[in-house]
Amino acid sequence: MSEQLSINQQNAAGQLTIGGVAASQLAEEFQTPLVAYDVTKIRDQIRRFKSVFEDNGVSYAVSYASKAFAAIAMYQVVDQEGGHIDVVSAGELYTAMQAGFPMANVSFHGNNKSREELELAVAQHVGVIVLDNFHEIELLDAVLAEANTAVRVMLRITPGISAHTHEYDQTGQEDSKFGFDLNSGQAARALQTVLKNPRMNMIGIHAHIGSQIFELNGFQMAAEKLVQVASDWRDQYGYQPSVINVGGGFGIRYTQADDPIAPEAFVDAIIKTIKQSASDHGLDLPAIWIEPGRSIVGPAGYNLYTIGSRKDVPGLTSYLTVDGGMGDNIRPALYQAGYEAVLADNPMGEPVETVHVAGKYCESGDILIDQQPLPESQPGDVLVMLDTGAYGYSMASNYNRNPRPAVVFVEKGQAQLVIKRETLADLTRLDQPYRPSTD
Numbered sequence: 001m002s003e004q005l006s007i008n009q010q011n012a013a014g015q016l017t018i019g020g021v022a023a024s025q026l027a028e029e030f031q032t033p034l035v036a037y038d039v040t041k042i043r044d045q046i047r048r049f050k051s052v053f054e055d056n057g058v059s060y061a062v063s064y065a066s067k068a069f070a071a072i073a074m075y076q077v078v079d080q081e082g083g084h085i086d087v088v089s090a091g092e093l094y095t096a097m098q099a100g101f102p103m104a105n106v107s108f109h110g111n112n113k114s115r116e117e118l119e120l121a122v123a124q125h126v127g128v129i130v131l132d133n134f135h136e137i138e139l140l141d142a143v144l145a146e147a148n149t150a151v152r153v154m155l156r157i158t159p160g161i162s163a164h165t166h167e168y169d170q171t172g173q174e175d176s177k178f179g180f181d182l183n184s185g186q187a188a189r190a191l192q193t194v195l196k197n198p199r200m201n202m203i204g205i206h207a208h209i210g211s212q213i214f215e216l217n218g219f220q221m222a223a224e225k226l227v228q229v230a231s232d233w234r235d236q237y238g239y240q241p242s243v244i245n246v247g248g249g250f251g252i253r254y255t256q257a258d259d260p261i262a263p264e265a266f267v268d269a270i271i272k273t274i275k276q277s278a279s280d281h282g283l284d285l286p287a288i289w290i291e292p293g294r295s296i297v298g299p300a301g302y303n304l305y306t307i308g309s310r311k312d313v314p315g316l317t318s319y320l321t322v323d324g325g326m327g328d329n330i331r332p333a334l335y336q337a338g339y340e341a342v343l344a345d346n347p348m349g350e351p352v353e354t355v356h357v358a359g360k361y362c363e364s365g366d367i368l369i370d371q372q373p374l375p376e377s378q379p380g381d382v383l384v385m386l387d388t389g390a391y392g393y394s395m396a397s398n399y400n401r402n403p404r405p406a407v408v409f410v411e412k413g414q415a416q417l418v419i420k421r422e423t424l425a426d427l428t429r430l431d432q433p434y435r436p437s438t439d
């Protein structure tokens with residue numbers, strides 16, 4: 001049984017509740033597969049990251065990395081909590097526009113922003129464009145000249161620090177596809193180029209060292225490195241960044257094997273390191289920005305499935321199949337990511353067996369959970385996968401032409417549909433009939 005399930009997530013009947021509503025009731029009302037978010041958890045997590053900055057009187061931004069889960073409703077909640085957002089595509093930017101999100105609080109990231117994407121970002125007056133490479137600097141210069149305007153920029157650098165985490169998730173090492181390399185002098189060259197450009201208002205430096213990080217150490221090293229860079233740039237070019245952005249990657253608990261650090265502890269360590277380091281180098285304390293994605297939405301999300309067929313391999317193992325899978329959560333198949341699940345109406349029940357929770361997609365690798373202890377279950381029971389809120393729906397696909405699930409936000413006992421379930425008609429909406437040429 002999962003330790004994550006605190007007692008207040010059950011009702012008097014012993015059912016799992018999400019945002020004050022029984023999970024099985026959500027499944028009945030909105031059908032399965034269903035993605036449900038406990039909105040209070042999202043708000044709490046943003047507030048926890050913000051609180052330490054507030055308590056220390058440090059100028060800051062908590063910029064939600066919206067690739068973890070992007071939707072109009074999500075952007076609205078982030079705005080209500082005073083958060084900023086990172087976007088990485090015209091699609092995320094457009095969604096934020098539709099949400100009425102303040103464009104001044106948007107950071108535009110990406111290692112291959114197209115001219116059209118930069119044009120949209122410039123036309124919308126986004127808060128900052130995080131420059132990643134020399135091609136982009138040229139492209140942005142052309143876009144700004146044509147629009148006869150200016151924009152705030154930051155430089156993303158690869159600080160040569162790799163956090164100790166899953167290989168796919170490492171982005172801080174020198175052979176990363178992201179950012180300007182520090183040690184070869186690329187970053188300094190980018191700085192000089194940008195400082196010469198009157199249309200680019202250079203506000204700071206950015207680094208993102210990885211994802212699902214469980215140690216303070218990586219952030220402390222990155223923070224120290226960024227302050228060191230700021231100090232070098234002041235000495236060599238007379239330029240002092242007013243923002244130091246240490247990125248995201250704060251780890252969360254997916255299974256009992258994970259031992260995450262509290263948001264407050266991460267922020268505290270980052271602030272202390274930057275304060276100390278800035279003071280050592282005689283620099284004014286810059287504003288500190290962070291970019292949590294997974295840690296904002298991961299623990300707040302639940303995937304609800306209905307149990308269907310079952311295959312018992314005598315003497316060996318059992319497969320319990322649900323009505324979703326890799327199309328709504330690719331992470332187990334892609335990264336061997338671990339999750340835990342419970343029965344919606346018997347979340348604390350004593351396990352009587354350990355099963356493979358299998359998806360319905362035509363891939364042997366479509367196993368949502370490799371080893372899940374469960375109480376007795378029947379076809380039709382609702383199974384709830386926990387902590388699925390990050391990189392689940394946002395990576396969803398229509399593989400096997402399955403419609404993507406609906407998403408509901410639940411708060412204070414009220415459930416609201418925020419993304420409709422795709423219909424069969426949606427699946428062929430963009431298809432065009434083929435007419436063989438009759439030469």
Ligand SMILES: *Cc1c(COP(=O)(O)O)cnc(C)c1O
Nearest residue numbers: 065208211248249291292293294
């Ligand atoms: C993905 C990403 C993040 C968020 O990472 P999480 O692991 O979801 O916290 C933050 N900043 C940048 C630049 C990213 O690419």
